[in-house]
Each structure stands twice: as C-alpha cells, then as structure tokens.
Amino acid sequence: MVKPIPLEEAFSNTPAFRKKVTASADAVTELDNRLKRMVNMQITMKDLQKDYTSKAVQFAEEMEGLAKADDDPAYEVVSYGLSKFSQTLKDIERSRQIVGVQLKDVFIDPVTAFVDKEINPAKKLGKEFQQCNDAYENAFGRYSSKRPKDVGMEESAKEVADARKAFHAKTLSYCNKLNEVEVKRKFELVENVMALIYTNYSFFHQAYDALKDIEPTMRDLTGMLQKMRNDYAQIDT
Numbered sequence: 001m002v003k004p005i006p007l008e009e010a011f012s013n014t015p016a017f018r019k020k021v022t023a024s025a026d027a028v029t030e031l032d033n034r035l036k037r038m039v040n041m042q043i044t045m046k047d048l049q050k051d052y053t054s055k056a057v058q059f060a061e062e063m064e065g066l067a068k069a070d071d072d073p074a075y076e077v078v079s080y081g082l083s084k085f086s087q088t089l090k091d092i093e094r095s096r097q098i099v100g101v102q103l104k105d106v107f108i109d110p111v112t113a114f115v116d117k118e119i120n121p122a123k124k125l126g127k128e129f130q131q132c133n134d135a136y137e138n139a140f141g142r143y144s145s146k147r148p149k150d151v152g153m154e155e156s157a158k159e160v161a162d163a164r165k166a167f168h169a170k171t172l173s174y175c176n177k178l179n180e181v182e183v184k185r186k187f188e189l190v191e192n193v194m195a196l197i198y199t200n201y202s203f204f205h206q207a208y209d210a211l212k213d214i215e216p217t218m219r220d221l222t223g224m225l226q227k228m229r230n231d232y233a234q235i236d237t
Contacts, residue, residue: 106195
C-alpha cells in the first residue's frame with residue numbers, strides 16, 4: 001500500500017520526497033495497467049457469454065423439438081418435462097443476457113471512466129512535472145555556469161527563480177492528484193467490484209430458483225423413466 005505524499009515536503013524536494021513521489025507514480029501506473037486488463041477481460045467474457053447464450057438457447061430449442069417428437073399419450077408426461085426444462089433454460093439465458101448489459105453499466109463503463117478522469121490526468125501531470133523539473137535544472141545549470149560579473153547574471157537568476165516557482169507549483173498539483181487517485185481507488189473501484197459481484201449473485205440466485213422450481217418435475221420424471229426402463233426390461237426378457 002502506498003502512503004499519501006506529504007505535500008509540505010514538496011518545497012524541500014529531498015531525495016526521500018522524490019522517492020515517495022516515484023513510488024506513488026509507479027503505483028498509479030500499475031493500477032492503470034491492472035484496470036485495463038480487468039476491463040478487457042470483462043469485455044472478452046461478455047462476448048463469450050453472448051456466444052454461450054446463443055448456443056444454449058439453440059440447445060433448449062432442440063430439446064423442445066425432442067419433446068414434441070412423439071405424440072404418444074403415454075409419453076405426454078415426458079414431453080411435458082422436456083418442454084419445461086427447455087423453457088427454464090431459455091429463461092436462465094434471458095437473465096444471462098441482462099447480466100451482459102449490466103456488466104457494461106456497473107463495471108466496464110465506470111472503470112473506464114475512472115481511468116479517463118483520474119488516472120490519465122495524473123499521468124499527464126506526471127509528464128508536465130518532469131518537464132518543469134528539466135526546465136528548472138537547465139535554468140539552474142546555466143546560472144551555475146556563469147561568473148558573478150558575467151552579463152545577464154540577474155536575468156539568469158530570475159529565470160531560475162521563475163523555473164523553481166513553476167516546478168514547485170506543478171509538484172503540488174501532481175502530488176495532490178496522486179494522493180487523490182490513491183484515496184478514490186479505495187472506495188470507487190471497490191464499489192464497482194461490489195456491483196459486479198452483486199450482479200452475478202442476482203443472476204445465479206435467479207438461476208437457482210428457476211432450477212429449484214422444476215425439481216418436482218425432475219423427481220416425477222426420474223421415477224417414470226425408471227418405471228419405463230423396468231417395463232422394457234421385462235418385455236425384453
């Protein structure tokens with residue numbers, strides 16, 4: 001876990017302070033990469049889920065066709081059971097389709113927005129921070145190379161002061177943004193993950209209830225099929 005950067009240390013710009021800034025910047029880069037991987041995984045899973053649902057519905061329709069293949073009254077209970085199983089599978093897949101839409105709303109879009117609104121600005125400030133640092137070091141280098149009586153000494157000193165002022169201002173902005181990302185990461189992203197888990201929880205709970213409803217039919221059909229098998233065995237012998 002990265003600790004917040006003490007903003008009051010920005011003016012001293014010590015090696016210890018620079019180390020804290022680097023650690024926080026590295027953590028943001030790692031978070032950026034991780035979130036992009038998670039979003040890409042969810043997009044892939046969403047596409048695979050769509051293909052799975054399509055095949056599952058086709059399978060259910062074939063099962064329903066199997067149920068209607070025999071109009072023997074004695075087979076009516078079996079046909080009813082197969083039709084009910086088919087409809088249950090279709091209902092489950094309709095719920096899965098809804099989950100696919102919800103995944104985009106509760107995870108993919110919010111996490112992508114977090115990257116755009118929080119991480120990308122932090123990375124942009126990081127580049128500007130480095131540019132200001134380079135400008136200050138270059139100005140200081142030019143000033144240090146002059147002798148006290150050289151022409152332009154006052155202008156060079158003012159250039160260093162202005163560059164140092166700009167660098168300190170950018171340092172504060174950058175470090176404040178790094179701290180902000182670290183804080184928001186702890187609740188905004190966790191909220192998105194929780195929404196994702198709740199969405200899956202709701203789907204599997206509904207699927208369980210749907211399958212639970214056909215449990216009596218499964219028991220009745222199991223007993224009937226066993227009787228049919230026994231009757232066949234007696235005829236066969």
